[in-house]
Amino acid sequence: MxxxxxxxxxxxxxxxxxxxxxxxxxxxxxxxxxxxxxxxxxxxxxxxxxxxLVAPAPGFSRRWRAHLADHRRRANHRQMSAMLLMTTAGLAVLSVLFGAELLPLLEPAVPTLVAWGGKVASLVANLNMFRLIMGILVEATVENVPLVYRVVLPLSLAGLAAFWVISIYRLSYRRIRKE
Ligand SMILES: [Zn+2]
Known part of the structure; x- marks a missing residue:
């Protein structure tokens, strides 16, 4: 057939x-x-x-949204931590560079350098404190903060920190010259 x-x-x-x-x-x-x-x-x-036509389990979309929000929060935390780590590393490099430049002047300027080191230490401590505060702020507002602020804010803070270090260095340098 x-x-x-x-x-x-x-x-x-x-x-x-x-x-x-x-x-x-x-x-x-x-x-x-x-x-x-x-x-x-x-x-x-x-x-x-x-x-x-089989429907997903009840509450599926709510659970998924919660999971997504959690994931985003973690990603933002990681981003912020990386940014602050980079800032701290940059500050450490700056300290080493400036320290090397100051070496020839080291002998007559030990007290100033010690004070300068203390300033850097307090700067790092402040950064840590700042990181804590930022962490709390980020936790509270990250869902509402536009992406641009999440990038611009840490960047301007890094710039500010660098400016701070340079100012401290210049102050110390001027004092060393005077002595
Ligand atoms: Zn047939």
């Missing part, structure tokens, strides 16, 4: 013409093989439809 085009038509029943549909029905009545195929296909289609 010839099964084509009926076999193909089984999979595209919605687009058959009236004549084609009638021919298919006629063939299915006399052909066991194609009828078995039609039944199997109908079963599979039914399973596909019911599978796609």
């Amino acid at each position: 010839k099964h084509q085009p009926f076999e193909s038509w089984l999979y595209e029943r919605e687009v058959l013409t009236k004549d084609q549909a009638r021919d298919l029905e006629d063939h299915l009545e006399i052909c066991d093989s194609c009828r078995a195929l039609a039944t199997a296909w109908t079963d599979i289609e039914g399973q596909l439809y019911s599978a796609s």
Whole structure:
């Protein structure tokens, strides 16, 4: 028995013409093989439809949003910590550079340098304090702060810190020259 085009038509029943549909029905009545195929296909289609209609567990979207918010908060924390770490590292490098420049003047200026070191130490302590405060602020406002502030703020703070260190250095340097 010839099964084509009926076999193909089984999979595209919605687009058959009236004549084609009638021919298919006629063939299915006399052909066991194609009828078995039609039944199997109908079963599979039914399973596909019911599978796609299964709803997610209740509260799914709320849980997902909470998970997303948590993930964002962690990412922001990491970003902020990295930024502050970079600032601290930059300050350490600046200290080393300025320290090396000051070496020839070290002998007569030990007390000043000690004071300068104390200033750097307090600066680092202040930075740590600042990091703490920022952490709390970020925790509270990160969802509402536009991205640009999250980048601009740490950058301007880094600039400010660098300016601070340079000012301290210049002050100490002037004092050393006077002595
Ligand atoms: Zn057939």
